[in-house]
Amino acid sequence: MAKGTGMTKVLAIGIGVLTVSSVCALVMMAVMYKIQIDKYPPVSPPPPIKPTVIPTGLPPTLRLPDNLIPERYEVFIQPYLYAAITNNYTNQSFAFTGQSTVKVQCMTASRSIFLHAQNLNVTTLEVRKSGSNEKLSVSGYKIHHDESHFLEIQLKDTMTVNGTYDIVTKFEGELFDGLDGFYVNRYTEKVKAEEEEDEDQERFLATSLLKPTNARKVFPCFDEPALKAVFRITIIHKPGTFALSNEKGGPHQTEIDGEEWIVTTFKETPIMSTYSLAFTISDFDFKTRSSGTNINIHARGDAINAGHVDHALEVTEKILVHYQKEFGSTYPLSKIDQIALPDLSVGAMENWGFISYQESGLLYDKHTASTFDRERVATLIAHELALQWFGNLVTMRWWNDLWLNEGLATYMSYIGVEADGWDIRDLIVLRETQTAFQVDSLNSSHPLSLQENYIQTFSQITELFDDITYSKGAAVLRMLATFMNEDAFMKGIKMYLAKFEYKNTVYKDLLKCLQEETKVDVEGFMSTWIEQVGYPVVTIITQTGETSQEHFLLKQTQGHGIAWQVDIRYNKAGDDTVKSYMLEKNGPVRQPHFLLQDKDVWLLANVNCTGFFRVNYDEENWNKLRIQLERNHHVIPIINRGQLIDDAFNIARAHRLNVTIALGLTKYLVNDTEYIPWESALKNLDHLILMFDRSEVYGPITKYIRNLITQLYDRFEEYTINGTIPEKHTDQYNQVNAISVACSNGLTKCIKMARSQFEDYKNGSNHIHPNLRKEIYCNAIATGDEYDWEFAWKEYQRATVPAEKDKLRYALSCTKEIWLLNRYLQYTLDPSKIRKMDMVSTISYIAKNVAGQPLAWDFVRGHWSYFTQENGAGAMTLGSLLDAVTKRFSTDVELEELKQLQREQEEKNQGLAARALEQVIERTEANIQWVKENKQIVKDWFTGEL
Template sequence: MAKSTGMSKALAIGIGVITVCSIGSLVLMAVMFYTQIREHPPTSPPTPTKPPVIPTNPPSNLRLPDNVIPESYIVFLQPHLYPSIPNNYTEQSFAFTGNSTVRLKCMQVSKSIYLHAHNLNVTAVEVREAGSNEKLSVSGYKLHHNESDFLEIQLKDVMSGNGTYYDLFTQFEGELLDDLAGFYVSRYTGKEINDEDEDQDQERFLATSLLQPTDARKVFPCFDEPALKAVFNITIIHRPGTEALSNQVGVPDIIKIDGEDWIKTTFDPTLIMSTYLLAFTVSDFAAKSTPSGFRIQVHARREAIDAGHADYALDITGKILNHYENLFGLKYPLKKLDQIAVPDFGVGAMENWGLISYQESALLYDEETASTFDQEWVATLIAHELAHQWFGNLVTMRWWNDVWLNEGFATYMSYFGVEAAGWDLKDLIVLKEIQTAFQVDSLNSSHPLSMSENDVQTFSEIIELFDDITYSKGAAVLRMLAAYITEDALMKGVKTYLSKFQYGNTVYKELWECLQAETVQNVEEFMRTWINHVGYPVVTIITQTGETSQEQFLLKQGEGHGVPWQVPIKYITSKQVNPRDDLLRVNGPVRRPHFQLGKDEWLLANINCTGFYRVNYDEDNWKKLILQLERNHHAIPLINRGQLIDDAFNLARAHRLNVTIALSLTKHLINDTDYIPWESALKNLDHFILMFDRSEVYGPITKYLRNQVTPLYEYFEEYTMNGTIPEEHLDQYTQVDAVSVACSNGLPECITMARRLFNEYKNGTNLIDPNLRRAIYCSAVASGDDNDWEFVWDEYQKATVAAEKDKLRYALSCTKEIWLLNRYLQYTLDPSKIRKMDMASTISYVAQNVAGQPLAWDFVRGQWSHITQEYGAGLISLGSLIDTVTKRFSTEVELEELKQLQKEDDQGLAARALEQVIERTEANIQWVKENKQIVKDWFTAEL
């Protein structure tokens, strides 16, 4: 049985009280808790995150990733080259070694670093955290042997982002090649004093550099893109008896390495700059300096310095530099300016900041042997390169697609810079830049001034932009813009642009913003089509109605891109000589009623050719202009006399104008002695000669030219016979044209004169005036025999002045002897006979000769692989070479040969040039078919 479980009444009451109190406390606590929740709501716990994805794969394109940014470099370079081969050594050393430490700013968490290196043997790599000097573990590194040139460094450890600094150390070695690119070797013959103090010719060597556009990576591993600017601390260790130069001032010190004496030159840190502007030279050159003030030096072979050939450059450099400082409102920012004349240099000059490099003929001037045109060339190149110290060096384009911001500006500004050296060349911009750019930009295969960055990636795509569009069209549209908004407004805007973006990188729209502040005109709207689209317009004016229209001008008929340009039209009439302005904004016909011409009145548009476009008129207006030229050519402004001829001939080539109208514009030249119309005519008649000098049309052309040039030759005959030159610079050009055209077209008096002067020169009894030497040498070789050719070849080998060597080198191409021309072409493969930098131009000279053109073409085709492999990387003139050797092409057979070469151009170093000459050849074939008989009949009738 069970026990009893009952409790007392008092105990039950106590338990009830306690229960009620407990419940009350719980309720009170709940109320207080929710009150606190309302006043201080809790935060949600963090959502778990995945660890960051650290990229390790190579970039998807050829541009460097932006995970790290270079801020400074410490670079040691040791070229082992001897300036001459010493007696106790049997072999020269064409090697260099070095190391680099680059301070990197890491922008995002990374386990990889990509930078550039090409043809370098990288022997060691280290990465350290800059603050702690803690070494990061490198899992491996490799060079990508493709168009990227990436040096890929993979890490086991992770680099922190958020701007943490790291130091990347690389050790490397390379070879001093003679390919005119990167850090390379140049050979020349120089004098050395031997033990008996007698001068002896000896082979000399120097190491020098050309890094534009993408060859800094051949010297040391670096971030070789123009926007990745940094400060460079350069030290060069070099042989005793040599001097090292770089962008900044250097201090030499003698050191010993393995018991051997060396010189260590430590240079001041550079300003923040792009890699392509670095420069290094090690040589035993001499130098000449400004006597006081800011240090300007010219470095060259000792014989050239001793002979005073650097004096002219030294005299004008300071003047041009000061002129630019005043023009741009900014001082040249470095402590010194060195200029060096390099015996082997693949381009005319290179604007390296503080150490500008030149071909010898572009910097050295010999008063006794050089022409005034050689002197002008020196002044023009110096003005161009000094302009770059601001345009390109101080303010740099962000990427190569906008390289016209560098080159177009430097070309345009050089016409202002030479004024400080006493040259007035502004009218020549029409011949040298505008008409030159017109030719290339009339092709569908041309390119816009500013391209998409994605379309400019490879070395070939970059190098192709260094062409007549970038330089000459760039200058031409800047000149047009200056005329539109006024030159004063342009210069004020340029000052702002340079000041605002100094030491930085820009795109062209940032220039427009600075210019916009100085004018009421809409700069961006006006310039948009000129910059972003290929080509230029032809403006057609129907003078009877005032109807004006525009469309893209193309040499080969096509629709064009159909995008209208804003065209500034400045025009005069025969009764209204003060220019009037108009702006054509629309595409297609538009009525322009504000001029009303009388019966015999003519209209002339694009006064002084300030606009980058061609003008076509109704046939009636063309005939009135022709009649005016024949009656009184001075009624037409000088520049427009050249413009009319150039426009008409090219309109005829494009099937827009009867060719007889173009030819009729040359008839007045029998009474004209001015250079611009004559040179414009000769450049365009040269096309007729190229098309027909292998046909029966050539005879009448030659006779016509001989008749037209005879009065001009006689006008300058007294100067020519007396060995004197006209006072006016442009008249000196015209005199040379008169002699060259008269002799080449068989004027007996000219050929007799040339033979006489040449024979006197051979006999040592008379020196030919330097201005006429090129023409006289050529005429004498053309009419002479192999003995004359051999004499000129000997003179070429003995000549020590580059400008004189160039004249003799050109003359050698003028012979009509096929075997001599073939031999001469073979000489271009031997750098001891024809320097590498002169190879392309020498072949081009031969191709200009009707006897040599097929030989030159066969030579280029047969040697294409050799030319592109040995010379392509260092010579930007491959496109020019293709252009020159194919100018006569006007047959289907020649077109097929071009297309075959295009297929064989594996490296693509001349891809755009081949496209352009193929398009030109197709246009030539059609034009010759349509015009051959018409041209023959016209010349025959004029005789």
């Protein structure tokens, strides 16, 4: 059986040999494979290619997407505007056409382009590859007429990463008279007539105001401050006109469609933001001066011929040289043009290399202008020149840090005017610190620096042009300079400018540069002052030394409870040494240096008001300070004499101090002649008048103020009667205060003086010193009749010097005749009577008058759509208008009227001046509560002092 399935021995051996051979072969193959693998490691197969995701749809916010970065613009603008109508056949047109080519770099692959355009008709649009001019296929484009103002372009082709492209648009626009974007000015100029007197001829000019977001109204662009680019501007304009822009330009004449035109092509600008662009087409004349940089001032021909720009030329040169030394940085452009415009909605605009001013801010007539007019010209020039560095050379990244531009420029302007001989640094406390205190004591205030995403709409941006940005910005920088020491501060400023020239910054960039120059913790000290709203009141109890800080608010709430870094500089009676203590907690903390054991020793904190905070003391220390003022006020520094009064009144308004303590501090003023304490007192007494000049409390208040001011008035009476002024600048301010307060509070000899001098003026002999004209005109008209008003109105119409016109325009608001005030309000709607840029200030003047305030409020409410929808007031001035017409509000009826206006705004979804409206509502609520609690106390105190 076995014999049938078995193998032979030979076969078995063969199979074994084959098996061994196979195994050996497999082993050999494995070894060789390992050797090859080591020598040539395998490469993984490529992953599957995913298709590129191309973004589609609108951006998630009102900010432009970051897929495109502009590099260079080539812009042609052709306004069809004549400077003068020379005959009946001239076809005047308020229109312009243009073409813009913007070269962009693509950062992410995209088939969508978003830039800005507003109030433009884009007639042609192309997208090309830079260099090759190869066109990309455009599937469509549209302008979004919402708050985004996006010009959306959709492509069929894809823009590739790092590719450069040209966006070419042709467009049409209109020269409006809304004082923003590219707009028209109308004005009159005297011209010679054959065998007749000079006659007024109507003139026209086209100019621009592009800040903050108005460049998009002139040409399609990436209208955000961080999207800087180089600009080459060409203006095509009518013969007989002259074009100006940021850089130098070369005009040549050409023929277009059978018509003669002037083509002015300007040099390429440095890399800059869209809002710093500017252009003007006019027949203005100019004067020039050179000190390394060509300085030119342009104005109406009659102003040039009268020498009204000579002073500004001289001042500009001095300040420009001074800043270059202070900043360690040469002014980077080849020229600086300045122009005095008949209509500009802001005081001035810092366009790089081509600054625009209201006429009264630049023109100076030494025969009719006051010392204060001269100072204003210097201060305004200093501010705008500072912005050539802080704003144009180094620019905030987004509008939430606007204070980096405007706060720095405001602070630096006090340094800049020193080049023209003005020593006004101490006045920063009156003009900036105390001004900012008022707004920042409201819950509806805002921090200096907000988060970027909080600021997106036009309304939100324009609301930042306020006292917080300008005045608080300057005040906290002054505080920081004191904390560091000024030399170290200025060294840090130089580093900041050098490190970030032609770039954009956030506020921490500034602090890091300042930190390099000092051992103190700059960011730790400053962050709370910059990032959180408000400021503290520091309370010191001198019997125990206990010290605490709390968020100061006029309307009592919990506040935010966050502690500031408070550098308290203090001294005591009998010790002139100023010492410093850092309060870092809310407290109370016990500070032995603040403990007073001697009953005759007082404590004074925040010496020279270098810190941005108020100080409250126990009642005993307040009384010691009052007694010191009454015995010898010279012992206490001038700034603190003013700040003690301002702190006391405002702490009393916040229900933290008895108002009689504040009132008691004013009594010593009969012996003080310094401007800062008087101005501080008068501002606060004026608030009492606003609260009570419609009630029985007003009589005792006026009698007290009349008695208080008499000695100051007498000090300056001889100057006033003789038409002269004291030598000291602050005394000149106080001379004006003395006239204003004495006359308005019924001092007989003051009123007689004003009436007498005004009568001489009416009879053709105006010997009133320019410093005094505003108040003498005002008080004469206030106590005069309709004929006095009509005379002043004719003088206003006849005046050619802007500063004199402004004095008369103010004085016309002082009449007590209701029908004249109503007529004057109606004049503000007629630009041929009251220039559009003067509308808001004129209404504000009328509202200051107790007879005019309700008329002005009703007028503003009745024309609110004009002020908002048509921007008749200028978007950036709406807040100041609301503030002015509601200062007296202290009743429930007035509060309800404000809330009704707020409801109407919300129903119409109008955001303009929303924060300002919220602030005046909050202030009115605080006034109502304070008046209810203090009316009788105030009346009793003033009655007891008579």
